[in-house]
Amino acid sequence: MPGGYRKGLAYPPNPHKVSRMTKKLTKRGSERREQIVEAAFRLFADEGYHGTAVGDICDELGVGKGVFYWYFKSKDDLFRELLRTCLQRLRRAQHQAIEGTEDPVSRIEQGIRASIRFYREEPGYLAVIRTAARYDEFSGVLHEGQATVVSDTAIHIKQGMSSGKIRHGDPDLMAHGILGAIYHFVEIYLDTNGSAETDRPQLEDEAVAFCLRGLLA
Amino acid sequence: MPGGYRKGLAYPPNPHKVSRMTKKLTKRGSERREQIVEAAFRLFADEGYHGTAVGDICDELGVGKGVFYWYFKSKDDLFRELLRTCLQRLRRAQHQAIEGTEDPVSRIEQGIRASIRFYREEPGYLAVIRTAARYDEFSGVLHEGQATVVSDTAIHIKQGMSSGKIRHGDPDLMAHGILGAIYHFVEIYLDTNGSAETDRPQLEDEAVAFCLRGLLA
Amino acid sequence: MPGGYRKGLAYPPNPHKVSRMTKKLTKRGSERREQIVEAAFRLFADEGYHGTAVGDICDELGVGKGVFYWYFKSKDDLFRELLRTCLQRLRRAQHQAIEGTEDPVSRIEQGIRASIRFYREEPGYLAVIRTAARYDEFSGVLHEGQATVVSDTAIHIKQGMSSGKIRHGDPDLMAHGILGAIYHFVEIYLDTNGSAETDRPQLEDEAVAFCLRGLLA
């Protein structure tokens, strides 16, 4: 039954829609799909989740709305996919930065630097993540992604503790502290729209210092 | 735009509406106003901004919708008022915690502890702040509030630097680091709905440790 | 502002909505559109602009409200289209009546007669024009239409002056005089609702006489 939407955000989940998503796509089909993802990425980043109507995405491509629902179960679904992609890339960037470094503290440091660089260089990804953070619906996906990063980090922290380089404490909590601080730094000092007006080059150094050494002299 | 019409045809948000001067309220009036504020607080905290219709608030009190608009210019307006109140109380809580403490580092510590306690004890306030964080519209008010807290904290940081207790660095950035870490801790370890399922009593200690000493041993 | 939300919170008339390009309509679509125009025409004529809710129009056709907005950008928009159509038909009627007549004074006379006949035979059009005259919003369109008629007439007047058949004076003003008199005659002697209670067959003759010869013997 079409039409209507409910308070808050969500349109009622569609229980009948069988996971058609396992469809095999022709070459043309995959291209279409990719076009949609790209357009949506741009729009979500610029206008936010609610600011982007399914119709806007279709208009962008000059196609009817049916097309969208041929490739995606729902708007919500597409956004989730996008979000997952963003988080994957972030994680990949972190891993690449760490590769070849042995010392756990250095690994943490490289991870911090990589994150900030990533957000700086990919403001679109940052925007999508920010958008996700705004809605309870997506906090699940976000938390998953975070959990991964946190446990990655927590491993290094534990190693650091073993070797005596890192003080004792709850590794997860510490990892969360890092995450929170970085995210906030990025919020404050990085502009979503590329125009690095407020950006400061030494942000990475300062972030690293804060996370590793805290305030005390 | 809403019902009724004015100026011939249009429904556009009435630009003339010069805030019909601040109303004088009778005792009954103030009580009503307070009732509205309370109901709205509860609903906003539970259901979010969009999840709460003006009509819901009025229904809660069993009054007509006009009543709402007798006391408040708009839904947006009421929410802002609520938000400001929340931020004020937070700040007050921080100030009270600091009173009587001289050492800047201790003041910072007390501030951190007070914030976490505040959020823990007043989940409603936390919920409202969270809700505000979700909407660009309110980020202004939120940022103001944050700016105040940051500059409060930065002052202590500077003093700590002078006395050599705090390492050198950008005080504002450090203050933001604290803010970000705490807010994230609260997000992760505190539930909005009182049910302290995930809560951990030692959260304050750990937060203080992270902010002051970072990770390193 | 109306239901639904976009861009986070706000209901303000969506400034981005770039007229989603002119739609291609299928046969069924054009028919639907036409049905809407007809229903709206009837309702606007009978009940006036404000007396006609978008919902009324849709109810008339037994369709959902979305249908209206599939075909028209807004209620205002539809009304403007309707109004333009009315004015066009009026002008066309005038042109047809003039065709084949050379003498400028006769052309003016035929124009006057055609106008009155038009209003008499198409009370619906008259009603729409009247309605438009009631609202500043639409006076623009109306004035444009008037301006056209006035300048058409003024041309004949000038020719008449050249040939000495029409006394000297400001042609535009004279044209406006004709317009005003006719419109008023129609207001007074023609009923919008077909019931030609007050109608008088010789109205055309009398109007012509007044406009051409004034009062004097």
Added chain:
Amino acid sequence: MPGGYRKGLAYPPNPHKVSRMTKKLTKRGSERREQIVEAAFRLFADEGYHGTAVGDICDELGVGKGVFYWYFKSKDDLFRELLRTCLQRLRRAQHQAIEGTEDPVSRIEQGIRASIRFYREEPGYLAVIRTAARYDEFSGVLHEGQATVVSDTAIHIKQGMSSGKIRHGDPDLMAHGILGAIYHFVEIYLDTNGSAETDRPQLEDEAVAFCLRGLLA
């Protein structure tokens, strides 16, 4: 039963409200009443009927809404009173202009001139009349007023016919022609808001010429 309003314009007429209007007012009371009338006059002229809320009028005077309803049965009622006043003044202006003139044609001419002068000098009255013309509700009062003017004029026309100065025809219709032309002239060439941008000093002469002699040479 308070609240609510219906499509179109009108709130349901209040059948119970006994004509309290015959109240005798104290001196202070009459002053209040006069203040309301004045404020309403200004607002109606500036903002139109719907553009002026009862609350606006009261705000202007800094009094509660009850005051308004103490002195007037309804908004509609007040407007009618105002309108009647305007029409009276117009008629008075016309009479004064005619006094002492015997020749019927001259009387008509003086009447025309007086009307235009009146509208030019009292843009507020014009605005109120215009506003009234916009709403069916008030067309009654307006038509009454017009009827008076028309019959006044028709008398002169008849006299002119008797003396052979005016061509034969329906006097009422001729009078309506004059009215319509003048009103339209005023619409076109006079600005409501005093700023006589488009005004032309010789408008009176031209109007007289059009009404008396029509177009022909």
Added chain:
DNA sequence: AATGAATGAGTATTCATTCAT
């Protein structure tokens, strides 16, 4: 694979009018 058409619930806001104090 694609399209155009249709659905319809959901909501902020205004304002004439009344009435208990």
Added chain:
DNA sequence: GATGAATGAATACTCATTCAT
């Protein structure tokens, strides 16, 4: 005489989603 408080119907417009061709 005056006030503040309360009433509540009325309405434009959005948009995720479905479906017949």
